[in-house]
Amino acid sequence: MSEPLTARMRLAAELRHLHISGGKRPYKDIVSRASAQSRSFSFSTSSVGEWLNGTSVPNPVGKLAVFVRAMTGSDQLDDSLRRLHHDAERESRQPPGRRPGGTATAVAVTPSHIPRLDAVHYVDIDRLYDLVLSHGTRIEVPDLDWTVRRGPGHVRFRRTLVEELDTVALRAKRFVQTLDLRQLHQGDLLIFDTQVRTRNGAAPNQHVRLTGDLNRDPHIYIQRRGVRILLPLKPEMITTDTAYGCLSEGTTRLAGVCRIKHRVTDEGERRRMPATDKVQYLGTPLVLGSTDIFSEHADLRASPVFDAIDVENEASLTIGPWLGPFTVAPRDPSE
Secondary structure, rough: OOOOOOHHHHHHHHHHHHHHHHHOOOOOHHHHHHHHHOOOOOOHHHHHHHHHHOOOOOOOOOHHHHHHHHHHOOOOOOOHHHHHHHHHHHHOOOOEEOOOHHHHHOOOOOOEOOOOOOOEEHHHHHHHHHHHHHHOOOOOOOOOOOOOOOOOOHHHHHHHHHHHOOOOOEEEEEEOOOOOHHHOOOOEEEEEEEEEEOOOOOOOOOOOOOOOOOOOEEEEEEEEEEEEEEOOOHHHEEHHHHHHOOOOOEEEEEEEEEEEEEEEOOHHHHHHHOOOEEEEEEEEEEEEEOOOOOOOOHHHHHHHHHHHHOOOOOOOEEEEEEHHHOOOOOOOOOO
């Protein structure tokens, strides 16, 4: 017997109906129209996709109203849709591992916290706000100009979100030595504090037109034992000029949390990524930063790998216990 649809799924179905009845405008067009209608909320094509497929809920209700108007060209946020949004929002705040009816479900991971970030380099405010909200925390959204994400107000709001996240025990996997990266699944949260590679870094005040092609778009990736996790970056989410530099260094250490979108299997999608023979996952970074020595989590820092130069073969190597005892992994030629 199939399970009843959740409020979030029913809301997504209603939004898809409105999208179709409004002429099925392209996501980019919806984002452009919504951004022109309101400077109080931020919108992105990926968020539009998540709202229409039920992965997340547009919050607060004012943001939903702008979204509906951008899709349909008129105010169609009636009382029934408001009630459905209220139910979906309340459902998203249910304690993790429980359904709205109160029946406990199996949880594959133990609740855990992210390392406390000393410096915050990147914050996807929409997704981070939704994640914090889903754990029952309500944070007032300030009236800010979201087309310019600089200034004291934005700094305070970002730091409030990150500090609140620090108190939340997430149902997340941890990037530790024993984690089988080939067993990551769509929707998994992954907490990490590790060395990452950066590509196509943007500069402050540089206008970057994202194409969806990671051969050109800025991104970072984590790589271990034949698995690569790619995390595309949106330049407007980078916090400071120093953060721009950090995310353009080529190799750096970052801590934070990301959400796995899917394992990359489509050849067309693989061609839009730097060539490699590794298993690849695409993810979304929620927050990235650096920790101080007093905030490091020992399990995330254990068994580090390190880079070396093979002088005899003129090649870069990655060496370390995560690769097995006394083994050396040749560097991917694409790196």
